[in-house]
Amino acid sequence: MRPLHGRGLDRIYQAFVGPGDLAIDVGAHVGDRLAAFRRLGARVIAMEPNATLFRVLAWLHGRDSGVTLLPDAAGARSGPGVLHLNRANPTVSTMSDSFVEAARATAGWRSQVWNEPVAVSVLTLDDVIARHGPPAFIKIDAEGVEPDILTGLSRLPPAVSFEITTMARAAGLAALDRTLALGCNRFKFSLGESHRFLQPNWIDGAAMRSFLTALPEHTNSGDVYGVTDDWTPRTRPSSG
DSSP states (O other): OOHHHHHHHHHHHTTTOTTTOEEEEEEEESSSHHHHHHHTOOEEEEEOOOOHHHHHHHHHHHHHHEEEEEEEOOOOOSSSEEEEEEEEGGOOBSSSSHHHHHHHSTTTTTOOOOOEEEEEEEHHHHHHHHHHHOOOOEEOOOOOHHHHHHTSSOOOEEEEEEEEEEGGGGHHHHHHHHHHTEEEEEEEEEEETSBBSSSSBBOOOHHHHHHHHOOHHHHHHHEEEETTOOOOOOSSOOOO
């Protein structure tokens, strides 16, 4: 992994996880966030339904007793599901039909092809937490499925992050609404892979909705971080 990338991840996540904490990594991909959580001393439950990426995770982290790897997707209900694979760019594989449709109409995404549906197992976050314990932080990166994943969660941990893409902005706004309903009341945003917050101070849900609505299309993607009144920073969060 690129050293600067790793240090950036450690910098932004150090406010949310520390030694003894549990983090749930939904859409673990090839494990860069997982690795950051481990460097910060947290145990990790990593969910990745893409079999190719799961093999990478198993090779990198399968012998780490502090990591539990789950070959499952997260969703609104536990049961069977369908993952649309993008073989050329597997980290953007998705379970969202609307995400695939939006890509076809968006400059910069039209070359992406999801041409292989595969059956996968889906677990709710409630089920995962019931089996593995309550987390301090949940990170969600699932290409437009974030609202469904949060629907499968009935009690929010102290902190959560979820990705939003401007081409599937409605999904990101729906995820924001769900975190508000679950008790998040302060938010910040990190653009792309900058690993820095754009806001120097936490803002409320209405201000974050306005911010996300106004994001220019060319910004493409970023992550919303939300915290509840139960959150206590592990270290001082960087405003970057």
